[in-house]
Structures are given as C-alpha cells and as structure tokens.
Amino acid sequence: MTWLITGGAGYIGAHVVRAMTEAGERTVVYDDLSTGVAERIPDGVPLVVGSTLDRALVTRAIAGHGITGVVHLAAKKQVGESVDLPLHYYHENVEGLRVLLEAVVDAGVPSFVFSSSAAVYGAPDGAPGTLVTEDTSCVPMNPYGETKLAGEWLVRAVGRAHGLATASLRYFNVAGAATPELADTGVFNLVPMVFEKLTAGEPPRIFGADYPTPDGTCVRDYIHVVDLAEAHVAAAHRLAASPGTDLTLNIGRGEGVSVREMIDRIAGITGHTLPPTITARRPGDPPSVVASADRIADTLHWKSTHDTHDMITSAWQGWLLRHPTAAGGAAGGAAGGAAGAEGADRAEEADR
Structure with a gap:
C-alpha cells in the first residue's frame, strides 16, 4: 500500500514514517512545515508541502501518488493556545479533517488512521490508580481535546457511511526518540520543558504535591514514541486487511508514573540534581490518568516494549545534540533521556 502521512515531518509523524517504511510500506509525507522539519523525512520519501485545508492540493497528492491509506497526524x-484561540483550533483540526476526509472518500481510499488523544477523557472519574478504558466517559476540558473528540466522531461517521476502515488512536504522554536527530524539538511537553529548566540551571516545578496519589504528585502514563509508531503500523495493517473495521484504541503502557518519580529518574540519568520547587496546583489537572492497554493488545497484538529509562535516555541524547552544554550536570549526563516535573502533563502530545 501507499500511505499518505499528514504531519509526517513532525516529531511523532517522522517516527511513524520511519516505522511504516521499515515495515515495507510506501509513504508520502504531507506537511505544511509550520512546526515540522523537512530534514526528518527519510531519503526517497516524497514530501508535499501544504495544508489539509487545501482540498485541491490534497486531491492532487492522493491521485498523483496513488494513495491507498491515510495516517492523519497533522x-x-x-x-x-487552544483556550485562547478556539476558532483557530476548530478550523485547523476539525475543518482540516473534514476537507481531508472529503478528498479521501471521493478518491475511494479505503483506510484511515486518525491521531487522537487522551485529552478526550478530560479528568476521568474514579479513584487514583483506576485505569482509563476506551469506554470511559469522554469529557474534554479544553478546545484541543474537544477537537480531537469531534474528530473521532467525524471519522467514525464517515467510515460507516462510506465503508471506510478507520482507527482512532488515543495517545497518552509521548516521550523519547528513535535517534537523536528525530527527538522532539518543541518545548511544549513535560520532557523538554524540564530539560529546558535544567539546562538553564533552574529547578523544575511541580504543580501541586497534595493530590490523593502515593507521593502527592500527579500520575501519568508515558509511552515511547517508537512504540507509538509501531502501534500505527499495526493499526494500518489491520485496516488494510479488514475493510470496514472501526477501531478506537488507547496507546499507553498501562503503568502510572508520578511527577516526582520522573524527576528522580531524570536526575539519575542526566546528573542534574536540582531539587524541584513545589507550587500551587494548576486548575484542571486530574490526579491520575493511566491507560488500560488491554484492548489494543487483544485487537492488534501490540504491546509497548520501552520503559521510562529508554524514554529519558533517548530524549536526553536528542536534547544534547541541540544543546551540547547541557551535559554539565553532576554526572556529566552523557547517557541521555528525560522526563519531568513542570507539573503533570495534560495529555499534550508532542509536535506530530
């Protein structure tokens, strides 16, 4: 098959392109390069520069490259930002998806994988430690999460109406890198935010240490980006083999790690041992959001293979590639990796 990977020059997208290519699939990247980096794309993989809002360009890309499946990460x-710019987010995330799906349906493309998010769950009910299943109520707390949930609804409805095989993949907290060159370059997620603080010689912050969790700090589920990419390959293969399939799946490890635990793990790997500062809770941070990964294991026979040490180590190596002076921690920090404090990650995925 030939897969169009929208957002394929982003952090997650580039890993998906790499995994799909290694699995023997032909890929074409579609990216507006607003946050993506063209150098992440492997040699021989075509790049179409443009927005998913550009129906004519999307149509030409599908026809010109013989696209038979789409992985939509853009x-x-x-x-x-979504709270400040809700109209922009709905336009880009929902209208962009609608335009793309319209082109997909008109071209008769049979398979569509949608990049969703644990942000659709909001603050799940239940005692800390309760795993979030795909049947947990979805009550997003911000426009970003709303656009992802609306996207799932749209993908499912179009799939049912037009016989399109679909999968909506709900990412939990993504970290790590396959190679230093593919590491996250943004500073919007937990791991790079803590790296930035430590590199500047400043203590990371914990937003609230009085939650009903074992150590009082928020608990989250972290997934290595390489595992995440492999889950996309598994989903793509399932859709290609099973026309009309409709999947909604969590992508996580099913293991909760607290903010304080992550800080300790970072310190052990990077050699930066500045103790964190405790500040007030941020509004809306749920105490614990940890995935149940049973359904994806049963459905796709996929299971994560990387732990937080792998995530921290690989992410730190990528950070050092761009910030070589950051290795000045007590232990030199050459090993690599990250993850952190800066409060609990609000299910914000990295640049795709």
Whole structure:
C-alpha cells in the first residue's frame, strides 16, 4: 500500500514514517512545515508541502501518488493556545479533517488512521490508580481535546457511511526518540520543558504535591514514541486487511508514573540534581490518568516494549545534540533521556 502521512515531518509523524517504511510500506509525507522539519523525512520519501485545508492540493497528492491509506497526524495541539484561540483550533483540526476526509472518500481510499488523544477523557472519574478504558466517559476540558473528540466522531461517521476502515488512536504522554536527530524539538511537553529548566540551571516545578496519589504528585502514563509508531503500523495493517473495521484504541503502557518519580529518574540519568520547587496546583489537572492497554493488545497484538529509562535516555541524547552544554550536570549526563516535573502533563502530545 501507499500511505499518505499528514504531519509526517513532525516529531511523532517522522517516527511513524520511519516505522511504516521499515515495515515495507510506501509513504508520502504531507506537511505544511509550520512546526515540522523537512530534514526528518527519510531519503526517497516524497514530501508535499501544504495544508489539509487545501482540498485541491490534497486531491492532487492522493491521485498523483496513488494513495491507498491515510495516517492523519497533522493538527494544532497546544492546550493553552487552544483556550485562547478556539476558532483557530476548530478550523485547523476539525475543518482540516473534514476537507481531508472529503478528498479521501471521493478518491475511494479505503483506510484511515486518525491521531487522537487522551485529552478526550478530560479528568476521568474514579479513584487514583483506576485505569482509563476506551469506554470511559469522554469529557474534554479544553478546545484541543474537544477537537480531537469531534474528530473521532467525524471519522467514525464517515467510515460507516462510506465503508471506510478507520482507527482512532488515543495517545497518552509521548516521550523519547528513535535517534537523536528525530527527538522532539518543541518545548511544549513535560520532557523538554524540564530539560529546558535544567539546562538553564533552574529547578523544575511541580504543580501541586497534595493530590490523593502515593507521593502527592500527579500520575501519568508515558509511552515511547517508537512504540507509538509501531502501534500505527499495526493499526494500518489491520485496516488494510479488514475493510470496514472501526477501531478506537488507547496507546499507553498501562503503568502510572508520578511527577516526582520522573524527576528522580531524570536526575539519575542526566546528573542534574536540582531539587524541584513545589507550587500551587494548576486548575484542571486530574490526579491520575493511566491507560488500560488491554484492548489494543487483544485487537492488534501490540504491546509497548520501552520503559521510562529508554524514554529519558533517548530524549536526553536528542536534547544534547541541540544543546551540547547541557551535559554539565553532576554526572556529566552523557547517557541521555528525560522526563519531568513542570507539573503533570495534560495529555499534550508532542509536535506530530
């Protein structure tokens, strides 16, 4: 098959392109390069530069490259920005998806994988430690999460109406890198935010240490970007083999890690041992959001293979590639990796 990967020059997107290519699939990247980096795209993979809002260009890309499946990762994804710019987020994330789906249906493309988010769950009910299943009520707390949930509805409805095989993949907290060159270059997620603080010689911050969790700090589920990319390959193969399939799946490890635990792990790897500062809670941070990964294991026979040490180590190596002076921690920090404090990640994925 030939897969169009929208957002394929982003952090997650480039890993998906790499995994799909290694699995023997032909890929074409479609990216407006507003946050993506063209150098991330492997040699021999075509790049179409443009927005998913450009129906004519999308149509030409599908026809010109013989596209038989789409993995849609392109989206705006900063929670705070979505609160300030809801119209922009709905236009880019929902209208952009509608335009893309319209072109997909008209071209008869049979398979569509949608990049969703744990942000659709909002602050799940239940005691800390309760795993979030795909049947947990979805009550997003911000426009970003709303656009992802609306996107799932649209994808599912179009799939049912037109016989399109679909999968909506709900990412939890993404970290790590396959190679230093593919590491996250943004500073919007937990891991790079903590790296930035430590590199500047400043303590990371914990927003609230009085939650009903074992150590009082928020608990989250972290997934290595390489595992995440492999889940996309598994979903793509399932859709290609099973026309009419309709999947909604969590992508996580099913293991909660607290903010304080992540800080300790970062310190052990990077050699930066500045103790964190505790500040007031941020409004809307749920105590614990940890995925149940049973359904994806049963459905796609996929399971994560990387732990937080792998995430921290690989992310730190990528950070050092761009900030070589950051290795000045107590232990030199050459090993690599990250993850952090800066409060609990609000299910914001990295630049796709």
